[in-house]
Amino acid sequence: MPPLRPLHLAAEIGGPPRYDPAHYTGLARLAEHGALDFVTLGDSFARPGPDALAVLSRVAPATRRIGLVPTVTTTHTEPFHVSSAVATLDWVSRGRAGWSVDVSTTGAEARLFGRRPAAPAADLWREAGEAADVGARLWDSWEDDAEIRDAATGRFVDRDKLHHVDFEGAAFSVRGPAIVPRPPQGRPVTVVDGTADPARETAARHADVVLVRATTPERTAEIRDDVHRRAAAHGRDLGTLRVLAALTVDLGDAESPPEPGLESGPPLAGHGTYYRGGPVDLADLITQWHRAGAVDGFHLTPITPERDLERIVNGTVALLQHRSLFRTFYPGGTLREHLGLARPANRYALQGEPA
Amino acid sequence: MTTAPKQLHLAAHFPGVNNTTVWADPRSRSQIEFSSFEHLARTAERGLFDFFFLAEGLRLREHNGRIHDLDVVGRPESLTVLAALAAVTDRLGLAATVNATFNEPYELARRLATLDHLSAGRAGWNVVTSSDAFTGENFRRGGYLDRADRYTRAAEFVATARGLWDSWTPDGTPRPFAHHGPHFSVEGEFTVPRSPQGHPVVIQAGDSPEGREFAASTADVVFTRHGTLDAGRAFYADVKGRLAAYGREPDDLKIMPGVGVVLGDTDAEAQERAAGIRRQQVSPQNAILALEQVWGRDLSSYDPEGPLPESDPDPASALVQGRVRVADPLAVAARWRELSRQKGLSIRQTVIEATGRQSFVGSPSTVAAELAGYVAAGAADGFVLVPHLTPGGLDDFVDLVVPLLQERGVFRTAYTGSTLRSHLGLAEPVWKG
Numbered sequence: 001m002p003p004l005r006p007l008h009l010a011a012e013i014g015g016p017p018r019y020d021p022a023h024y025t026g027l028a029r030l031a032e033h034g035a036l037d038f039v040t041l042g043d044s045f046a047r048p049g050p051d052a053l054a055v056l057s058r059v060a061p062a063t064r065r066i067g068l069v070p071t072v073t074t075t076h077t078e079p080f081h082v083s084s085a086v087a088t089l090d091w092v093s094r095g096r097a098g099w100s101v102d103v104s105t106t107g108a109e110a111r112l113f114g115r116r117p118a119a120p121a122a123d124l125w126r127e128a129g130e131a132a133d134v135g136a137r138l139w140d141s142w143e144d145d146a147e148i149r150d151a152a153t154g155r156f157v158d159r160d161k162l163h164h165v166d167f168e169g170a171a172f173s174v175r176g177p178a179i180v181p182r183p184p185q186g187r188p189v190t191v192v193d194g195t196a197d198p199a200r201e202t203a204a205r206h207a208d209v210v211l212v213r214a215t216t217p218e219r220t221a222e223i224r225d226d227v228h229r230r231a232a233a234h235g236r237d238l239g240t241l242r243v244l245a246a247l248t249v250d251l252g253d254a255e256s257p258p259e260p261g262l263e264s265g266p267p268l269a270g271h272g273t274y275y276r277g278g279p280v281d282l283a284d285l286i287t288q289w290h291r292a293g294a295v296d297g298f299h300l301t302p303i304t305p306e307r308d309l310e311r312i313v314n315g316t317v318a319l320l321q322h323r324s325l326f327r328t329f330y331p332g333g334t335l336r337e338h339l340g341l342a343r344p345a346n347r348y349a350l351q352g353e354p355a
Numbered sequence: 356m357t358t359a360p361k362q363l364h365l366a367a368h369f370p371g372v373n374n375t376t377v378w379a380d381p382r383s384r385s386q387i388e389f390s391s392f393e394h395l396a397r398t399a400e401r402g403l404f405d406f407f408f409l410a411e412g413l414r415l416r417e418h419n420g421r422i423h424d425l426d427v428v429g430r431p432e433s434l435t436v437l438a439a440l441a442a443v444t445d446r447l448g449l450a451a452t453v454n455a456t457f458n459e460p461y462e463l464a465r466r467l468a469t470l471d472h473l474s475a476g477r478a479g480w481n482v483v484t485s486s487d488a489f490t491g492e493n494f495r496r497g498g499y500l501d502r503a504d505r506y507t508r509a510a511e512f513v514a515t516a517r518g519l520w521d522s523w524t525p526d527g528t529p530r531p532f533a534h535h536g537p538h539f540s541v542e543g544e545f546t547v548p549r550s551p552q553g554h555p556v557v558i559q560a561g562d563s564p565e566g567r568e569f570a571a572s573t574a575d576v577v578f579t580r581h582g583t584l585d586a587g588r589a590f591y592a593d594v595k596g597r598l599a600a601y602g603r604e605p606d607d608l609k610i611m612p613g614v615g616v617v618l619g620d621t622d623a624e625a626q627e628r629a630a631g632i633r634r635q636q637v638s639p640q641n642a643i644l645a646l647e648q649v650w651g652r653d654l655s656s657y658d659p660e661g662p663l664p665e666s667d668p669d670p671a672s673a674l675v676q677g678r679v680r681v682a683d684p685l686a687v688a689a690r691w692r693e694l695s696r697q698k699g700l701s702i703r704q705t706v707i708e709a710t711g712r713q714s715f716v717g718s719p720s721t722v723a724a725e726l727a728g729y730v731a732a733g734a735a736d737g738f739v740l741v742p743h744l745t746p747g748g749l750d751d752f753v754d755l756v757v758p759l760l761q762e763r764g765v766f767r768t769a770y771t772g773s774t775l776r777s778h779l780g781l782a783e784p785v786w787k788g
Contacts, residue, residue: 017546019469019472019547019548020472021441021442021472021473025442045461045462045465045546046543046544046546047546048529048546048547049546049547050465050468050469050472050473050546050547051465051466051469053435054434054435054438054466054469054470054473055438055469055473057435057436057438057439058438058439058441058442058473059442060389060439060442061389061393061439061442061443062442076459076462077462078457078458078494078495079495080413080493080494081432081457081458084431084432085432085434085435087431087432088431088432088435088436089435091387091388091389091431091436092389092431092435092436092439093439094389108543109543111540111541111542111543112461112541112542112543113459113461113462113541114535114539114540114541114542115459142429147428147429149378149379151379153640154425154638154639154640154641155424155425155640156378156424156425156426156427156428157422157424157428157429158424159421159422159423159424162415162422162428171495172494172495173492173497174492174493174494175414175492175493176493177415177422179372179412179413179414179415179429179430179432180387180429180430180431180432181387181429
């Protein structure tokens with residue numbers, strides 16, 4: 001049996017809309033107590049709830065290690081603003097930021113902006129790919145040592161280490177460089193749900209973490225292999241990619257644990273694979289899938305975060321730690337370090353190196 | 356019977372990217388790290404300031420086709436930093452400068468309402484506009500907005516945002532919202548309940564006649580540069596006088612000039628320190644740059660310690676981008692030449708003399724007396740301090756001047772409310788759903 005790769009765990013902390021920051025801070029601290037890689041906070045312009053990136057910025061000073069990954073849609077937003085905000089989340093969290101790329105396909109969202117009609121998902125995912133691409137370029141547009149503070153010459157920055165990105169896409173163009181200096185992680189972590197076809201290409205090309213929703217380890221591994229094939233076709237090193245199985249989980253209550261099992265389709269959650277069972281059964285499922293080599297880890301969406309996240313951390317995660325399948329502390333400080341992903345080299349610095 | 360002295364309001368501006376921060380000072384630290392913002396905000400809150408306010412950048416400044424490299428460059432995005440600051444402060448107002456030209460009302464109204472919830476009612480928005488195609492090159496809508504359209508778009512933007520903030524009833528029921536105007540079409544349901552302040556506080560900066568009218572009709576606070584007593588009184592009277600036309604009372608709009616403060620044990624020591632700061636702000640390289648901003652020509656071969664150019668400015672120049680071009684370069688050049696001739700000043704000395712902003716310079720008691728005097732004389736409702744050092748630039752003011760203002764009875768000794776509106780003495784807006 002090949003040696004097991006490290007297991008990665010993440011959890012969604014959204015749920016019914018809440019506007020009280022203590023609610024989110026409490027959940028993020030709980031997940032941090034379980035040494036999870038990151039928490040996500042879903043978002044949409046049409047669903048009730050606060051702006052996810054702002055909420056996780058509010059959470060950042062109240063936590064120390066956990067990765068913070070808000071959903072930021074690319075359809076009605078300005079890529080330049082999005083890249084600045086995500087880079088800033090990385091600065092205020094000292095290297096713990098990611099963003100979950102999503103698109104806004106509905107007419108309801110389009111009418112909130114009144115700038116263009118709803119568009120097919122395939123078009124919007126191509127645009128999301130451009131947004132991810134230009135985001136990464138903007139994050140690179142300052143070389144790491146661009147700020148020199150050279151009093152002798154009066155220069156604050158070395159302008160040769162700041163770069164126009166001159167991005168020309170089908171949906172927009174951006175001149176650059178960024179306003180925000182290169183973030184602590186170099187590039188914050190990009191997460192894409194690659195289950196559905198229009199998103200999979202964007203995920204394979206641009207994501208650091210790809211989420212996959214399927215009911216069996218075999219089907220999950222199939223999708224992962226497809227993501228890997230596509231990523232390799234774009235010249236990516238597969239060691240820079242993590243694939244997590246996405247499960248919506250209902251751990252029930254302690255008195256009457258539900259019958260364990262996985263369902264496809266959405267009896268409650270509305271997105272993909274739905275797990276019902278106790279925390280121990282969930283630990284068994286994670287162990288089994290991980291041993292099968294299907295995925296690098298799991299992204300769990302608790303049906304009721306206040307109840308289920310506590311059971312995940314104190315039940316499932318504690319058991320996985322006891323089995324030595326999951327770490328008991330954070331060896332590093334940044335989200336990339338939790339995920340075992342290297343800090344990306346700066347493309348412009350590489351171009352500038354002598355041959 | 357004596358009446359209580361008029362209370363003054365204090366805020367702190369952290370411009371980040373500017374030519375006033377003295378980055379070469381050994382006490383100057385990062386303008387990006389969160390710890391810098393945390394120190395400044397906590398200091399402002401320790402000083403019982405009304406709010407802390409951040410500038411915005413949408414395009415790095417360029418000069419003669421190259422990125423400007425002499426001043427502080429780079430800053431984090433304001434609303435995201437302020438959301439994080441909400442975690443480490445309790446009462447301080449948190450205001451972001453956000454452009455109404457390169458944003459959309461639905462998204463920004465949502466981000467601002469979120470900040471108001473996350474801070475329990477401490478959010479503010481400094482509305483600015485932009486007209487230049489240079490900045491537009493970073494955005495989808497790109498290009499150019501006529502100067503006249505900037506304020507019509509901004510006014511419609513603010514009205515739309517306020518409509519969205521009013522679209523939930525005070526008891527927490529969302530109601531459908533629709534706005535169809537020349538600049539925006541917004542239809543649907545807002546996703547954030549009415550925020551703790553009702554509406555985040557709207558701040559406005561800008562001194563043109565359109566800007567003054569926009570402030571009088573729309574803003575809760577005006578951030579100005581009219582720091583001298585006479586200019587301040589004239590501006591104050593003019594803007595306050597415009598309020599009645601909009602059914603507003605003079606006290607509904609607070610006028611707060613941005614000012615520097617330089618302290619010393621004695622007035623003479625403070626003056627000496629202020630002169631040193633000016634020399635650091637206007638380095639030899641920065642002096643030539645300031646000259647090029649007026650002349651619109653490449654003057655890099657000039658000696659900063661030598662005389663001003665003989666030639667006249669090029670009024671059509673596009674040498675400088677991403678910062679405000681001098682409105683009437685020929686007149687400014689004439690004024691600078693006259694100043695230089697009268698006092699026998701070099702280029703650098705002329706720039707130091709001509710470009711100084713209003714600063715209160717003196718011992719703590721002198722500065723406290725002057726600040727209180729401006730407010731008593733009807734030149735301001737308070738001040739926005741612009742420190743020249745990051746992150747320690749507010750420390751001395753809070754430790755030395757605030758207690759003297761409190762002794763004079765012109766500044767609070769504790770926060771009496773929890774929201775930014777309550778600090779500013781502004782009523783919660785009436786729900787107009």
